[in-house]
Amino acid sequence: MPDLAETPNTIPWPPLLFAGATILALWLQHVVPLPWPGGAWAAVLAMAGVFLAAAGIALDLATMLAFRRHRTTVLPNRGATRLITDGPFRFSRNPIYVGNTLLVAGAGLAFGIAWLVPAALAAAFATRKLAIEREERHLALRFGQEWTTYAARTPRWLI
Template structure:
């Protein structure tokens, strides 16, 4: 018996996406202990706070939209609906965008550039291992609706 996209979710690597971002942050802090790459200017701490708050806001808005629409944030579970309103009108991935902003924001608050240096590797991993399979899944699950949504809303911003 075969399963349909309405019964399964995206075929993503079974690592929760927040762990990719946490690895960049923790890895950056650990690297800073061995090879300091200080971001010590007070203005950088203020910038870090602003960036981290923007990231937390984007991620929280994405989670709240998912809850409001009674679907799931777990990539390998089937989604009930394609969310295209609210923060999802600005980014197809507001939770991942928010986490991507949290990494450099928190790095600057902590006082190191390393998380920002590691962020491109994180974004590459998330794009290939999570977002690409999610997009394939959504295209199969909501073919016409997802193509129209994808044409008008960018992946990140």
């Protein structure tokens, strides 16, 4: 186990979890496809999916730019050198994970791959358990009261 004051994890869980969930969902859709509505509903879901996926990509990019602007790492298995509280971090303590969830779920709606929607939620839950909870302890050790104040006013996800 890594020293939490130095690094939250030795494994970069979030990208592995979201990629793994996506691959599993694509395999499940091939083996046990879930039903998908046709007609006008399919078009509405596809448009909503494109919007969600685009929002996820935009949020991921904005978050990566915030990491770069503050000269700290975007890698989830590296120790934070700065606490970012502006940009997308004003609305969520984990905007890149929100973006990843929106991207995967949105792709499911856009392409009619129903398994991607529960896969996105499962990846988000697993990310919370394997990464976020350790990241939050790491940030508390690194930034103390500054972290506590930020965490009290900013939701983990969006709500």
